[in-house]
Amino acid sequence: MSAKVCTTLVIGAGFTGLGTAIKLREAGIEDLVILERADRVGGTWRDATYPGAACDIPSQLYSFSFAKNPGWSRTYSPSAEIQAHITELAERFDLVNDIRFNTEVTTMRFDRREARWEVSAGRRTFYARTVVVASGPLSDASLPKIRGIDDFGGARIHSARWDNDYDFAGKSVAVIGTGASAVQIIPELVKVAGSVKVFQRTPGWVLPRVDLATPEAVKQVFERIPVVQQAARTALFVAHEAAATGLVWNTPVTSLIQQAGKLHLRMRVKDRWLRRQLTPDFRAGCKRMLMSSDYLPALQAENCKLITWPIATITADGLRTSDGLEHHVDAIVFATGYDVHLDGPPYRISGLDGQVLGEEWAGHPQAYKSASAHGYPNLFFTCGPNSGPGHNSLLVYVQGQIDYAVAGIRTIVEQDLRWLDVKKDVQDAYNASIQRRLRSTTWMSGCSSWYLTADGFNASMYPGFATQYLRQMQDFRIRDYEVASNAAARLWNIPRDVAAV
Amino acid sequence: MTMDMDEMLTKIKDRQWALADIDWDAPGVETISEDFKPRLKAFMADLCWIENVGARGFAAMAKKAPTPMIAEIYRYFHAEEQRHANAELALMKRWGMLEGDEIPEPSVNIRMAIEWLDTYADDMPLSVLGTVIPMLEVALDGALLKFLLEEVHDPVCHQVFEKINNDESRHIAVDFEVLDMIGHARARKLAIDFVSNLASPGLIVGALMYVPLLNRMRNNIVEMGLQPEKLYAAMSRFERLGRRGEFTHRVPLFQVLRVHSQMVVNSEHPYHLLANSMVKLSEYYPRALFRPIPTWFKELTYEPVSTGVKKGMNAA
Ligand SMILES: Cc1cc2nc3c(=O)[nH]c(=O)nc-3n(C[C@H](O)[C@H](O)[C@H](O)COP(=O)(O)OP(=O)(O)OC[C@H]3O[C@@H](n4cnc5c(N)ncnc54)[C@H](O)[C@@H]3O)c2cc1C
Ligand SMILES: [Fe+2]
Ligand SMILES: [Fe+2]
Numbered sequence: 001m002s003a004k005v006c007t008t009l010v011i012g013a014g015f016t017g018l019g020t021a022i023k024l025r026e027a028g029i030e031d032l033v034i035l036e037r038a039d040r041v042g043g044t045w046r047d048a049t050y051p052g053a054a055c056d057i058p059s060q061l062y063s064f065s066f067a068k069n070p071g072w073s074r075t076y077s078p079s080a081e082i083q084a085h086i087t088e089l090a091e092r093f094d095l096v097n098d099i100r101f102n103t104e105v106t107t108m109r110f111d112r113r114e115a116r117w118e119v120s121a122g123r124r125t126f127y128a129r130t131v132v133v134a135s136g137p138l139s140d141a142s143l144p145k146i147r148g149i150d151d152f153g154g155a156r157i158h159s160a161r162w163d164n165d166y167d168f169a170g171k172s173v174a175v176i177g178t179g180a181s182a183v184q185i186i187p188e189l190v191k192v193a194g195s196v197k198v199f200q201r202t203p204g205w206v207l208p209r210v211d212l213a214t215p216e217a218v219k220q221v222f223e224r225i226p227v228v229q230q231a232a233r234t235a236l237f238v239a240h241e242a243a244a245t246g247l248v249w250n251t252p253v254t255s256l257i258q259q260a261g262k263l264h265l266r267m268r269v270k271d272r273w274l275r276r277q278l279t280p281d282f283r284a285g286c287k288r289m290l291m292s293s294d295y296l297p298a299l300q301a302e303n304c305k306l307i308t309w310p311i312a313t314i315t316a317d318g319l320r321t322s323d324g325l326e327h328h329v330d331a332i333v334f335a336t337g338y339d340v341h342l343d344g345p346p347y348r349i350s351g352l353d354g355q356v357l358g359e360e361w362a363g364h365p366q367a368y369k370s371a372s373a374h375g376y377p378n379l380f381f382t383c384g385p386n387s388g389p390g391h392n393s394l395l396v397y398v399q400g401q402i403d404y405a406v407a408g409i410r411t412i413v414e415q416d417l418r419w420l421d422v423k424k425d426v427q428d429a430y431n432a433s434i435q436r437r438l439r440s441t442t443w444m445s446g447c448s449s450w451y452l453t454a455d456g457f458n459a460s461m462y463p464g465f466a467t468q469y470l471r472q473m474q475d476f477r478i479r480d481y482e483v484a485s486n487a488a489a490r491l492w493n494i495p496r497d498v499a500a501v
Numbered sequence: 502m503t504m505d506m507d508e509m510l511t512k513i514k515d516r517q518w519a520l521a522d523i524d525w526d527a528p529g530v531e532t533i534s535e536d537f538k539p540r541l542k543a544f545m546a547d548l549c550w551i552e553n554v555g556a557r558g559f560a561a562m563a564k565k566a567p568t569p570m571i572a573e574i575y576r577y578f579h580a581e582e583q584r585h586a587n588a589e590l591a592l593m594k595r596w597g598m599l600e601g602d603e604i605p606e607p608s609v610n611i612r613m614a615i616e617w618l619d620t621y622a623d624d625m626p627l628s629v630l631g632t633v634i635p636m637l638e639v640a641l642d643g644a645l646l647k648f649l650l651e652e653v654h655d656p657v658c659h660q661v662f663e664k665i666n667n668d669e670s671r672h673i674a675v676d677f678e679v680l681d682m683i684g685h686a687r688a689r690k691l692a693i694d695f696v697s698n699l700a701s702p703g704l705i706v707g708a709l710m711y712v713p714l715l716n717r718m719r720n721n722i723v724e725m726g727l728q729p730e731k732l733y734a735a736m737s738r739f740e741r742l743g744r745r746g747e748f749t750h751r752v753p754l755f756q757v758l759r760v761h762s763q764m765v766v767n768s769e770h771p772y773h774l775l776a777n778s779m780v781k782l783s784e785y786y787p788r789a790l791f792r793p794i795p796t797w798f799k800e801l802t803y804e805p806v807s808t809g810v811k812k813g814m815n816a817a
Contacts, residue, residue: 147514172808194809196810272619272796273797303810305810309583310576310577320519321580322577322580322583322584323580323584323587323800324518324519324583324584324587324588325519325520325805325806325807326521326806326807327808328806448569
């Protein structure tokens with residue numbers, strides 16, 4: 001048994017995986033490997049190349065505080081710029097050599113005897129004492145199950161796998177979906193396509209997005225005086241935290257945000273019926289807010305039309321709607337979102353006693369502080385159960401998860417532990433409290449969203465301020481865990497797998 | 502008689518059809534005689550707009566639906582009424598009743614109904630909408646088609662109406678199921694909804710709109726040489742279907758409409774004097790008082806296939 005066992009294996013080389021590696025290095029853990037199924041770093045931003053792709057949280061906040069970018073060109077940077085930033089991070093922190101590209105994790109199991117994770121990727125197997133799951137909350141996408149979808153003879157393009165070779169100029173295009181990606185794609189398509197028909201199922205709340213170019217002078221100040229950039233970031237953070245009072249909790253502030261949404265609609269859309277079609281019937285925040293200033297004008301362009309009839313079926317030439325019409329199009333753009341893996345990562349993870357995570361989590365995933373799951377020792381999740389923000393940058397939350405994982409891994413290394421497994425009762429108490437606190441949130445106010453499982457269980461969002469979340473993540477407590485130590489095993493000369501303390 | 506709405510929605514999705522399923526150029530046009538055409542045109546125009554009114558009603562219902570599943574069903578029904586209107590328009594086109602891009606003018610009574618819906622429907626409680634819509638469905642939407650089939654022998658027309666009737670049977674099944682659910686609500690809630698809306702401009706104007714609309718259709722039918730008894734039979738169906746529900750009888754507005762339909766059905770009833778004078782009166786209603794036709798109204802089209810975007814129209 002001479003297989004190399006590294007200290008930490010990270011799955012995924014997106015923002016999160018790279019951020020984890022940076023912080024692990026900083027903590028003195030050099031012995032790590034990153035597995036990435038693609039041939040480049042970047043994750044979401046490598047894959048989101050559709051026209052108009054950009055973040056909808058200001059870039060200053062949509063980045064790591066420990067690896068800032070003074071040079072963001074705009075308030076909301078376009079996808080290519082974010083991708084360039086991530087690539088630059090990998091180089092700046094010298095991570096590229098630790099990444100195994102074209103390596104897709106298919107299964108992983110905890111080997112109790114050897115106290116290590118055995119991670120399989122195709123024919124290769126990797127061994128590691130600890131694993132950080134950073135394979136992304138929204139990294140898989142598939143075409144929706146619409147009747148007749150396979151019969152379509154034209155181009156089928158998914159927003160998450162954009163076909164940059166397809167020339168939309170003059171084409172008749174259907175866009176299915178009106179979520180976060182759609183509101184970015186539609187204004188761009190309307191500029192080039194012959195016609196754009198937008199098929200909407202449920203309208204979302206749209207707020208204007210003031211996207212300004214960053215003046216050169218400001219970039220230079222950020223570059224030279226990092227404190228100023230940190231101050232700008234803090235100001236944005238506080239502003240987003242304030243929004244939580246309306247977007248996280250269902251309060252009078254929620255109504256105020258809705259008023260703002262309605263005002264925006266009223267200002268941008270003159271026609272009453274169109275306004276009615278675009279008015280959401282759920283509480284603001286219950287689904288992801290849509291941030292766009294050009295979506296509503298684009299819908300009203302001469303070559304664009306919003307269609308709210310249900311899609312009955314897709315045919316060889318286009319789509320049939322339930323009002324009896326067939327819409328002939330050259331291409332269908334599916335802006336239908338991602339496969340959200342509410343039941344845990346889509347690859348098989350088996351734990352201490354051979355139990356399978358996906359089965360345990362089916363319907364009701366549970367973790368402690370979103371990072372540890374009982375029975376799966378030495379494993380740290382990012383973007384785990386109940387870790388999602390409704391009002392703030394995901395990366396702010398991820399940074400807390402990275403700190404937590406690093407603290408756990410350091411504990412394992414420094415105390416020479418065989419494993420660290422969160423206590424069942426601690427995890428249960430934490431989740432009971434989370435579910436209790438979730439009750440008063442907008443997400444539970446009655447809409448159906450991808451935040452909820454089929455039976456309406458919320459295992460994705462964190463009910464609180466980012467500040468609260470970060471505080472809990474900065475507080476790694478070993479007493480929350482059962483530990484098995486190597487020292488004890490050696491001292492008493494007992495078989496290693498019963499050395500739990 | 503609780504219905505599985507999940508199953509119903511699947512059935513609805515399975516039974517979708519489109520204008521393109523029908524060969525609009527198939528033989529049979531010659532079965533419509535020239536002198537019958539003007540009366541048929543008037544009838545079809547109103548029918549087609551009644552579908553559209555029903556459509557708008559379902560749009561309002563979708564926002565009030567008691568469960569998300571029923572909301573989704575109403576979303577389909579909204580579209581299906583539009584489909585009926587489009588198909589009826591396509592029949593008119595086939596029969597040469599439409600010049601070029603002509604879309605028939607809605608009658609005053611229809612315009613009143615449209616205006617009422619556009620102004621009040623979204624604010625009406627489910628207990629009101631859920632009672633009025635079934636009445637509209639059995640008395641007009643569903644029933645009128647049946648009359649037509651006796652007078653018109655064009656096979657394409659029969660093919661179309663068979664499809665429409667199948668849709669309607671599902672509409673009516675759901676309508677009365679929901680009416681029964683409404684009756685299940687606490688009596689106090691029903692009473693409050695009823696009383697607080699009784700004196701509301703919404704219901705008063707609604708009644709002023711509904712009474713002449715119904716009698717107008719009755720007169721249309723008579724003019725086509727049909728027996729108004731058919732319409733009455735349809736209206737008593739409202740009562741019959743309502744009686745099947747366990748709780749429907751508890752809905753106050755159901756009782757009102759039931760008594761009203763008894764008056765309508767009795768051709769000797771002095772009610773008809775009132776209703777017919779309302780039809781006449783409404784003819785004098787100044788057109789200028791109508792607000793511009795709402796844009797949802799312009800979505801009607803007889804074109805089975807739409808390519809590209811033409812503003813203001815669903816079609817072409
Ligand atoms: C279009 C879009 C816009 C967004 N905008 C915002 C925003 O404005 N603000 C915000 O806060 N959040 C936004 N998000 C959420 C976004 O997902 C996160 O902010 C962030 O990019 C997540 O980074 P990540 O590294 O955790 O995951 P990802 O970026 O998804 O990276 C995961 C990586 O893991 C790899 N991987 C996956 N499975 C395997 C496997 N089995 N084996 C090996 N490698 C694997 C993937 O290839 C990928 O490279 C957006 C998401 C999308 C899709
Ligand atoms: Fe109908
Ligand atoms: Fe109907």
